[in-house]
Amino acid sequence: MRLKLEPGATVGLWLFRFAHQPLKMELWFSRKGCNDRRPELGDPSTRVGASGKREPVDAGRQVRLIASLRRTSIIFEASAPWAYSCHLITRPLRPGGTETLSLEFGFNPTKITVDAVDPALTGETVQLAAMPPLGFKFMQENVSWLAFWFAWPFFLLFQLTWAGLLVLFQAKKSR
Structure with missing residues (x-):
């Protein structure tokens, strides 16, 4: 402002x-x-x-x-x-x-x-x-549970990578 x-x-x-x-x-x-x-x-x-x-x-x-x-x-x-x-x-x-x-x-x-x-x-x-x-550099205690909203893309990327590796290994195993 x-x-x-x-x-x-x-x-x-x-x-x-x-x-x-x-x-x-x-x-x-x-x-x-x-x-x-x-x-x-x-x-x-x-x-x-x-x-x-x-x-x-x-x-x-x-x-x-x-x-x-x-x-x-x-x-x-x-x-x-x-x-x-x-x-x-x-x-x-x-x-x-x-x-x-x-x-x-x-x-x-x-x-x-x-x-x-x-x-x-x-x-x-x-x-x-x-x-x-709530921000990247500062987070007050009583709203720290909301930090997930900043980090969800990283969690999603990790989960997708893990799921992709599982599918890849399963595909190799079934051949």
Whole structure:
């Protein structure tokens, strides 16, 4: 979903879930080739901080969104970029506190509003991606039983190969 980074800009999403799951989102920023560094978006490298945990070197300029579902609103903040390509920089959105916005079974009418954005990023149009609970790289626990839908072609290929070999050996044996 395209979102213009201006305070007050709003988009509505209808998100479907098979079970209760937290909302996970990302912002995808455009790049004009591999040499477009975009320092305002931060640096994906990390260092070990005073606490002994890995921390981003530069988390980037502030982008704060408010996600609302029915009567619940949670603030999400863009964190340090975690993926780069020549055409795209991805910054995950994390809840500002300890709470998260829990999506329920079925369709969830979710409203996303830009709350605050750094002047360096104001006016830029980005892609807002609400991450699905089931994908090739990420799978939430309560829907992992659906992973078969990704793998069925491999199972089918294996079964057809096995059946073909059995038919071939049976044909040779009957001669």
